[in-house]
Amino acid sequence: MCLFSKRSVPTLLQIGRKKCYYPRKCLSSNQQKVRAFEEIPGPTSLPLIGTLHLYAPFVGRYHFDRLHQNALKNYNLYGPIIREEIVPGEHIVWLGDPDDIAKMFHTEGVYPHRRSHLTLEKYRLDRPHIYNSGGLLPTNGPEWARMRKTFQKGLSSPSEAISFIGDSNDIITEWMDTRLAQIYKDDCVDFLPELSRLFLELVGVAAFDIRFNSFTDEEIQPDSKSAKLIDSAFVSNSTILKTDNGPQLWRKFETPAYRRFKKAQEFMESVAIDLVALKMSTFREKTQNSPTLLESYIANESLDFKDIIGIVCDFLLAGMDTTTYTSGFLLYHLATNPSVQEKLFEEASRLLPNPSNSVTPEIYNDAKYAKCVVKESLRLRPISIGVGRVLTSDVVFSGYNVPAGTVVVTLNQVLSRLEKYFPEPNAFKPERWIKNDPLYKRTHPYLVIPFGHGQRTCIARRFAEQNMIMLILRLARKYKLSWSGSEIDSKSLLINKPDGPILLKWEER
Numbered sequence: 158m159c160l161f162s163k164r165s166v167p168t169l170l171q172i173g174r175k176k177c178y179y180p181r182k183c184l185s186s187n188q189q190k191v192r193a194f195e196e197i198p199g200p201t202s203l204p205l206i207g208t209l210h211l212y213a214p215f216v217g218r219y220h221f222d223r224l225h226q227n228a229l230k231n232y233n234l235y236g237p238i239i240r241e242e243i244v245p246g247e248h249i250v251w252l253g254d255p256d257d258i259a260k261m262f263h264t265e266g267v268y269p270h271r272r273s274h275l276t277l278e279k280y281r282l283d284r285p286h287i288y289n290s291g292g293l294l295p296t297n298g299p300e301w302a303r304m305r306k307t308f309q310k311g312l313s314s315p316s317e318a319i320s321f322i323g324d325s326n327d328i329i330t331e332w333m334d335t336r337l338a339q340i341y342k343d344d345c346v347d348f349l350p351e352l353s354r355l356f357l358e359l360v361g362v363a364a365f366d367i368r369f370n371s372f373t374d375e376e377i378q379p380d381s382k383s384a385k386l387i388d389s390a391f392v393s394n395s396t397i398l399k400t401d402n403g404p405q406l407w408r409k410f411e412t413p414a415y416r417r418f419k420k421a422q423e424f425m426e427s428v429a430i431d432l433v434a435l436k437m438s439t440f441r442e443k444t445q446n447s448p449t450l451l452e453s454y455i456a457n458e459s460l461d462f463k464d465i466i467g468i469v470c471d472f473l474l475a476g477m478d479t480t481t482y483t484s485g486f487l488l489y490h491l492a493t494n495p496s497v498q499e500k501l502f503e504e505a506s507r508l509l510p511n512p513s514n515s516v517t518p519e520i521y522n523d524a525k526y527a528k529c530v531v532k533e534s535l536r537l538r539p540i541s542i543g544v545g546r547v548l549t550s551d552v553v554f555s556g557y558n559v560p561a562g563t564v565v566v567t568l569n570q571v572l573s574r575l576e577k578y579f580p581e582p583n584a585f586k587p588e589r590w591i592k593n594d595p596l597y598k599r600t601h602p603y604l605v606i607p608f609g610h611g612q613r614t615c616i617a618r619r620f621a622e623q624n625m626i627m628l629i630l631r632l633a634r635k636y637k638l639s640w641s642g643s644e645i646d647s648k649s650l651l652i653n654k655p656d657g658p659i660l661l662k663w664e665e666r
């Protein structure tokens with residue numbers, strides 16, 4: 158059975174009791190003398206410019222848009238813990254030992270602190286007439302906990318995610334019958350924009366209870382509302398990494414990157430305001446149907462209009478590109494691994510006797526191989542280099558003291574491709590997640606955590622997984638895929654994007 162459906166990471170309680178996933182190793186490291194923070198190895202930082210010179214175009218050994226390649230170089234050069242000072246005075250500690258990663262989550266406390274989406278926070282705090290806070294993504298502390306507790310109701314658990322299955326089915330069917338049917342014969346079409354339309358609809362119906370109709374001829378046009386929304390999410394996500402790192406001049410004046418970000422956010426926000434206001438004006442609390450997610454937010458007296466605008470924009474920002482890019486990688490892996498595709502087809506044919514059948518909750522629960530296919534794709538192509546936290550207390554990692562307030566980032570994208578953890582690490586083998594399969598090997602639970610972990614884990618993990626699993630079941634049932642592009646790697650924006658077009662050949666079965 159696949160580990161995917163289970164809670165594959167020990168609970169904080171278990172970790173707390175054992176203190177460490179490999180207790181013997183921790184015992185010996187506890188007995189060693191703790192070394193100073195300054196002794197952590199890493200690239201040399203120069204006065205005034207930190208390690209920025211190492212990122213210089215053409216001559217630098219690192220590239221801001223290839224974080225996984227930089228991280229692998231550092232891991233090989235310096236070992237499993239690395240200290241880097243990209244901007245003088247601002248340290249990042251990279252964690253490449255899974256026991257240290259477990260410890261990072263174990264010590265994160267009741268308010269896990271993440272330092273990200275800084276421009277989003279500024280943008281929203283500058284507009285108190287529209288937002289109550291920076292929103293879920295950048296906010297920390299008790300205000301984050303208040304929002305998280307409220308907004309995850311109706312979305313986060315597997316049983317709550319199942320409530321979206323009917324809408325998701327309808328949208329996937331419509332996408333296959335319209336967009337896919339129109340373009341599948343042309344193997345020169347990049348599939349990524351088509352996936353963006355699909356995931357705009359899937360996220361949109363969950364966040365706003367409406368369809369953007371982005372598969373229609375009208376909405377395909379570049380100046381349509383849906384095209385502009387997709388673009389706004391892309392522009393925002395791709396400026397955030399640059400503005401989060403570096404000297405943050407945007408705090409003093411509007412840099413070109415901040416201006417692009419602001420314009421994109423203004424558009425997203427205007428759509429959100431219109432749609433939520435419309436929903437509120439027609440909302441009747443007592444209906445016979447069970448409330449949708451948005452209705453439950455509107456009915457919740459602890460939330461106001463401004464809270465809701467913040468969260469629906471967060472969903473668009475965090476939900477569309479993540480699932481689009483992950484599905485792009487997923488289709489790439491399927492198209493380049495015909496034997497995996499055949500096994501998936503066998504499962505899909507058993508579960509969906511007719512290609513036009515819908516995926517029901519029972520079928521979804523039974524789609525064991527499809528779940529392992531998604532998990533394996535996320536091992537090879539996680540959405541980010543790892544998970545970041547700001548330490549809320551001093552912690553000893555790999556024998557070094559790391560003080561409270563330091564930004565630490567895990568190196569899961571590197572670790573999940575190391576031979577010492579995964580035999581044939583670059584091969585796409587969903588069987589490695591199937592218990593009783595000869596390829597199955599028990600792995601450290603903190604090596605593959607594409608949705609993060611702990612209380613701050615992705616709020617929509619189950620919903621996202623469900624949509625991707627449904628999509629590949631439906632596609633594999635109807636089509637045989639092959640790859641007509643060149644090899645792809647990932648490019649680090651805020652999240653990892655395929656660095657080339659998703660070019661597929663589709664053959665109807």
Ligand code: HEM
Nearest residue numbers: 472475476479480483540608609610613614615616617621
């Ligand atoms: C393949 C799809 C996705 C992946 C791999 C993914 C991954 C992640 C990761 C790694 C985090 C940070 C977790 C942590 O810090 O421990 C996160 C947070 C978040 N994700 Fe996702 N995500 C995906 C899809 C979605 C979707 C579809 C939505 C919304 C509809 C969403 C909304 C969010 C939000 C709002 C947060 C911030 C949660 C918080 O700080 O409390 N994500 N996601």
